[in-house]
Amino acid sequence: xxxxxxxxxxxxxxxxxxxFLLERDGWTVRxxxxxxxxxxxxxxxxxxxxxxxxxxxGRSGFEILKELRQDMALQDLPILMLTARGQTKDRExxxxxxxxxxxxxxxxxxxxxxxxRALAERAGA
Amino acid sequence: xPRSALAGTRIRxxxxxxxxxxxxxxxxxxxxxxxxxxxxxNKRRIGGKLLVSIAGVLGRDPNMLAQGGESALxxxxxxxxxxxxxxxxxxxEEFVGRFPGWAEKITAQAQRIAAxxxxxxxxxxxxxxxxxxxxxxxxxxxxxxxxxxxxSILVTTPDIGADWRARFHANIDAESRRLAETSAGxxxxxxxxxxxxxxxxxxxxxxSAFFERRRYHIAEIEADGPVVIPDILANSPEFxxxxxxxxxxxxxxxxxxxxxxxxxVTFGAAARATRFDPAALAREFKVDxxxxxxxxxSLPIAADMPEVGLVICxxxxxxxxxxxxxxxxxxxxxxxxxxWPLFSALSTPxxxxxxxxxxxxxxxxxxxxxxxxxxxxxxxxxxxxHAAMLLISDEDGVQNPRPxxxxxxxxxxxxxxxxxxxxxxxxx
Numbered sequence: 223x224x225x226x227x228x229x230x231x232x233x234x235x236x237x238x239x240x241x242f243l244l245e246r247d248g249w250t251v252r253x254x255x256x257x258x259x260x261x262x263x264x265x266x267x268x269x270x271x272x273x274x275x276x277x278x279x280g281r282s283g284f285e286i287l288k289e290l291r292q293d294m295a296l297q298d299l300p301i302l303m304l305t306a307r308g309q310t311k312d313r314e315x316x317x318x319x320x321x322x323x324x325x326x327x328x329x330x331x332x333x334x335x336x337x338x339r340a341l342a343e344r345a346g347a
Numbered sequence: 348x349p350r351s352a353l354a355g356t357r358i359r360x361x362x363x364x365x366x367x368x369x370x371x372x373x374x375x376x377x378x379x380x381x382x383x384x385x386x387x388x389n390k391r392r393i394g395g396k397l398l399v400s401i402a403g404v405l406g407r408d409p410n411m412l413a414q415g416g417e418s419a420l421x422x423x424x425x426x427x428x429x430x431x432x433x434x435x436x437x438x439x440e441e442f443v444g445r446f447p448g449w450a451e452k453i454t455a456q457a458q459r460i461a462a463x464x465x466x467x468x469x470x471x472x473x474x475x476x477x478x479x480x481x482x483x484x485x486x487x488x489x490x491x492x493x494x495x496x497x498x499s500i501l502v503t504t505p506d507i508g509a510d511w512r513a514r515f516h517a518n519i520d521a522e523s524r525r526l527a528e529t530s531a532g533x534x535x536x537x538x539x540x541x542x543x544x545x546x547x548x549x550x551x552x553x554x555s556a557f558f559e560r561r562r563y564h565i566a567e568i569e570a571d572g573p574v575v576i577p578d579i580l581a582n583s584p585e586f587x588x589x590x591x592x593x594x595x596x597x598x599x600x601x602x603x604x605x606x607x608x609x610x611x612v613t614f615g616a617a618a619r620a621t622r623f624d625p626a627a628l629a630r631e632f633k634v635d636x637x638x639x640x641x642x643x644x645s646l647p648i649a650a651d652m653p654e655v656g657l658v659i660c661x662x663x664x665x666x667x668x669x670x671x672x673x674x675x676x677x678x679x680x681x682x683x684x685x686x687w688p689l690f691s692a693l694s695t696p697x698x699x700x701x702x703x704x705x706x707x708x709x710x711x712x713x714x715x716x717x718x719x720x721x722x723x724x725x726x727x728x729x730x731x732x733h734a735a736m737l738l739i740s741d742e743d744g745v746q747n748p749r750p751x752x753x754x755x756x757x758x759x760x761x762x763x764x765x766x767x768x769x770x771x772x773x774x775x
Contacts, residue, residue, distance in 0.1 A: 233489050233492075233493060235493035236492055236493045236496065239497045239500060242511065243500065246504075306489060328491045328494075328495040328496070329495075330499075331496055331499045331500065
């Protein structure tokens with residue numbers, strides 16, 4: 223089994239597109255669509271990279287990111303935040319919580335794939 | 348030069364328009380031609396019987412001769428100049444006298460600028476804080492992302508299997524339909540916003556529009572009490588949803604209770620007798636300041652009434668009720684100016700605050716603010732508060748007012764210690 227990406231996203235057609243791209247690139251893609259227990263999913267799945275949406279049902283991606291980074295063991299977990307909210311303040315908030323990379327929707331497939339690969343390599347996954 | 352000084356010029360112009368010689372006018376009014384000459388060149392003041400006499404001969408209204416038709420222009424130019432922007436304030440009257448056409452244009456432009464600033468403020472408020480628009484934009488970007496990513500896969504993956512191809516085609520179809528629906532929804536949302544008399548996005552806005560149309564005075568409730576509330580809710584065009592009718596119902600019940608405690612005739616007379624002093628009225632009627640604030644804001648407009656505004660917010664600063672007085676902008680959504688006494692009151696529940704303020708439109712107001720607990724006392728849960736700020740216009744009585752704004756994005760005040768973000772009205 224290859225490296226694992228946990229995709230936390232609730233838009234079904236975006237999930238399908240990203241999953242297709244990552245799987246063809248050799249990744250194992252695990253899905254989670256709800257904000258409320260997303261942190262538990264990270265502990266359970268132990269992914270190499272997390273792709274995290276901001277607007278999720280039940281809980282925002284910012285809150286999930288903040289909670290994950292509060293655990294010392296997850297300080298270096300590569301997290302790519304993918305959001306329709308591209309305002310400077312959102313990017314700054316994500317950076318203050320320790321996001322590894324930030325991309326706004328609509329995104330380029332190539333750029334998304336390159337970013338996931340680069341994050342994994344940087345983390346030694 | 349005082350305003351009356353230009354009376355001489357007006358007398359001279361009126362006389363010449365009639366083709367009357369200076370000596371003839373002087374003779375008919377019992378003064379010497381040389382004295383009339385001094386008056387006409389604004390070197391002697393004129394008033395009283397002589398002014399009336401000259402006006403009679405010239406067939407003019409004495410007040411028009413004394414004051415001219417420029418009072419409104421002078422006031423308009425003073426407003427346009429503002430308090431301290433380097434304009435030659437002391438020469439306004441001379442300017443109006445010499446260039447009335449330009450004065451009229453400058454005044455009209457200043458009024459237009461004020462109106463445009465108010466429009467910009469409203470639109471900015473809307474675009475920044477409109478929850479409906481924000482949600483629809485999110486939906487649009489979600490659909491566009493899915494379409495772009497999926498289309499890109501189809502184009503860049505020639506060996507894609509038939510199953511995947513069919514699924515992706517179906518996904519693009521579904522997302523394009525969703526995009527079309529969302530776009531139509533956004534268009535109709537903007538359309539509703541464009542109609543100023545109906546179609547408001549939120550229940551609070553609909554209720555706000557209702558009170559605005561009624562000028563914050565509900566005559567039926569004043570006359571007949573709460574029994575008329577169902578009729579009002581059923582027949583007011585502003586209420587487009589059950590949610591709006593529910594919010595309005597609560598507001599109108601509070602209105603009816605206030606009327607019961609402070610009947611219009613008694614309260615109106617007392618308000619005038621106390622010169623609209625809320626504390627004195629609260630003592631006289633033995634009610635909370637909040638009740639007096641609401642009641643003062645609901646009095647019908649009258650010549651002997653000052654302009655009264657009221658804003659009520661919850662502990663989070665969200666505005667629940669807004670009655671903007673002329674010359675004081677209240678944002679529809681989002682954060683207001685933190686320098687408002689309303690927010691000082693919010694941090695000191697139960698402690699009334701009295702402060703004088705000046706708006707960005709150079710209008711002066713007495714303000715009274717207080718924060719009161721909401722609902723019945725309880726040991727369960729956090730306490731909830733509503734804060735209210737009453738604004739009473741008082742151009743002559745207010746001394747050394749504190750400059751305040753509406754909200755940072757539409758506030759032109761430079762160097763404000765409370766500024767959160769740059770103003771879109773600052774050109775530098």
